[in-house]
Amino acid sequence: MLSNKSPISKWTTTLLMGLLSFVFLMPLLWMLSAAAKYEKDVMVFPIQWIPVKWNLINNFREVWLGSVPFTLFYYNSFKLALTITLATLIFASMAAYAFAKLQFRGRNMAFATLLSLMIIPSESTLVPRYLLLTWLHLYNTHAGLMLMGMFSTTYFTFLLRQFMVSIHREFLEAAKIDGAGYVKIYIQIILPLSKPILxxxxxxxFIWVWNDYQNPLIFLISERLYPIPLGLQLFKNEFADNYAVLMMASVAAILPLVIVFIILQKQVIKGISLGGVKG
Incomplete structure (x- = not known):
């Protein structure tokens, strides 16, 4: 058995981890600092971590009220990310429930076939997807991106299935005795017990869709349909030398990701600490 660490060792470990975290956070801190500066002060050396002259309001106004419609890009990204994420949770959890808890002929073969799809790189399906969306008249539409995104659930089906397998079957058997059907068991038992993995x-x-650059670049033409990643490219073209405005736009782009993580981190940490429900 390993002995407990001494207080000095714990403090040393905490200090080292804190320093390491600060190193990883330095680019983010520099971005936040640059977003509040005047353009001429961004590249000053040594770095002024706290701006001498603040230009936060003007940079904010340039991003949200300037010539590049950042508000529209924000709306497009939220529209795509929320819709695709919600659809993924529904479809992937239903498929995972079937593979984990329902008995039907060919279940293992179907699951193995599903897993085999994970080895196919998405780049190899760009041409077939382009032809399909063109045939469906969904090219250059958000509906086309949503259609592709909401059914790209192989990896998440696998994650959910592995979690659901560990749920005690006694819960399901007790619900069946009380007259619950498959749908009721799925809604009232499986989903509540699967909150951490969900x-x-x-x-x-949400992060994958929000940061997706390849699919919007290929399947969208109209600038009014651009999400944040393509919108930032327009910002780069418009403000090529104004790093202060670019950093402000970058801060605005990552802010929803931070908020989503803060809201859901409790469930994620709970799932990690429990390690699943052992069956």
Missing amino acids: ATVAIMK
Whole structure:
């Protein structure tokens, strides 16, 4: 058995971890600092971590009320991310429930086939997806991106299925004795017990969709449909030398990701600490 660490060792470990965290946070801190400065002060060396002259309001106004419609990009990103994330949670959890708790012929073969799809890189399906969306008249529409995103659930189905397998079957048997059907068991038992992994899936999918650059670049043409990643590219073209405005736009772009993590982190940490419900 390993002995408990001494207080000095604990303090040393905490200090080292704090220093390491600060190193990883330095780019973010620099971005926050640059977003509040005048353009001429951004590249001053040594770095002025706390701006001598603040230009926060003007940079904020340039981002949200300037010539580039950042508000529209924000709306597009929220529209895509929330819709695709919600659809992923529904479809992936239903499929995972079927693979984990329902008995039907060919279940294992179907799950193995599903897992085999994970080895196919998304880049190899760009041309078939383009042809499909063109045939469906969904090219250059948000509906086309949503259609692709909400059914790209193989990885999340696997995660949810692995969690649901560990849920005690006695819960389901007791519900069946009380007259509950498959749908009621799914809604009232499976989903509440799966909150930690559902929160993890929600965070991951939301971040993936919010940061997705490839699919909007290929399947969208109209600038009015652009999400944040493509919108930032327009900002880069418009404010090529104004790093203060670019950093303000970058801060605005990552802010929803931070908020989503803060809201759902309790469930994620709970899932990690419990390690699942052992069956």
